[in-house]
Amino acid sequence: MLFLACLIPLGRLMWLGFDGGLGANPIEFITRSSGTWTLTFLLITLGITPLRRLSGWQWPLRLRRMLGLYAFFYACLHFTTYLWLDQFFDFSSIYQDIFKRPFITIGFASFLLLIPLALTSTQAMMRRLGGRNWQRLHRLVYLIAAGGVVHYWWLVKKDVTQPAIYAAVLALLLGYRLWFRLTGGAKHHPKS
């Protein structure tokens, strides 16, 4: 069910595409949409742990891998849109973008960092790395999410309302973890 629900943003883009509903600049629309959905999925993934701790539910944990992979899926869509539709594989221009434009540098770096996380998301890889190493590696997601929000922030011309909303949610999610760690967490263990 959830697996299909996560495909709704993609379905919507395809529907609008066939329907001519992507507006005057469809490539910009697809780039923006896939980008904000990447961020949204990253934030939902980061919301699992706080949700589990606050509610005591265990089941959200089982969804985390899939949600994380969807974040990677939309990031791939975002990157492909840039590479193919926006730049049309003009590698000299892409090269310049990545090294001269901080917002693209940080977006690209965040995307690269997502790759090892996606590759090590299987049970087998988890076992091979060992729980501790795996967890250490996957803490990169904090950095990636922050990089994604900065990428968005630096891209807008003037009105930072949208990136500010993502930044606030991310601050809340990371702030909760910090608070949990500082206060020892144990006291707040759920009743289960």
Added chain:
Amino acid sequence: MLIKRPSDIRPSEITDREIYRARRRFLQGAPAALAAAALPGLFSTPALAAQKLPGAGKSPYSTREPATPYKEVTTYNNFYEFGTDKADPARAARTLITRPWTVTIEGEVKKPGTHGIEELLRLAPLEERVYRLRCVEGWSMVIPWTGFSLSEVIRRAEPTGNARYVEFVSLHDPRQMPGQRSGVLDWPYVEGLRLDEAMHPLTLLAFGLYGEALPQQNGAPLRLVVPWKYGFKSAKSIVKIRLVEKPPVSAWMRAAPGEYGFFSNVNPAVDHPRWSQARERRIGEFLKRPTLPFNGYGDQVAQLYAGMDLKKYF
């Protein structure tokens, strides 16, 4: 058997198509006009937006490139007075009242004054000018504007010897322009040109596009169009034209001085600090095309900047 033919309708009795249409427009607009009269500041008459402008002559300044379709031109707009999303103005600009409208010309002129929009429309013969428009964000369009050279207005105001720059002030009224309730820019929107740029024949005072009065989201009832500069230099919904001695500080210069300079000539060699200006996406095209110096108007305007370091004066 004799079949009686009904008498023909004489051609003179047939209602002229234009009159018929005008009547339809009047009827369609009437409820809105009543509402607008009853609730000033809340509604404008949609009928005005579709008002046809009297036949405009062709202009040698027009490009022969195919024009961007009307729909794209009127639904993809940067007009922060109505929101920062490019789809916002088409939805939100209905609240802009464009009649009556006056423009004040003041400052370093011998003949200052306030002129009604109808008076301005009759000031000089209207021309159709098909211009390229390049947005600082990296996209472009081709738009058939209707208007006449701004110089027609400035010349009649007789600038004094002190006049070196022209400042354009757009309407400031948060009741009509909901975007002004946010502090995204310092309102009102202000733009400026050097006097010689303002007097250049290419610099257009536009009242319409596609042969109709400007839709509200495109800067009704009158706006500037400076085709060799990035789009934001072309101030919309102008209420004041002021001739001054010192270079005006534009709204975008105030907002981000490192990113938007006074001149803002289209220049593929000078990147925006955060993105490249080397290429652009023409709306409706898939592949990006190279951006031309002065947006392709170099032959006409490059001499205005002879000897200037355009990297410094961006």
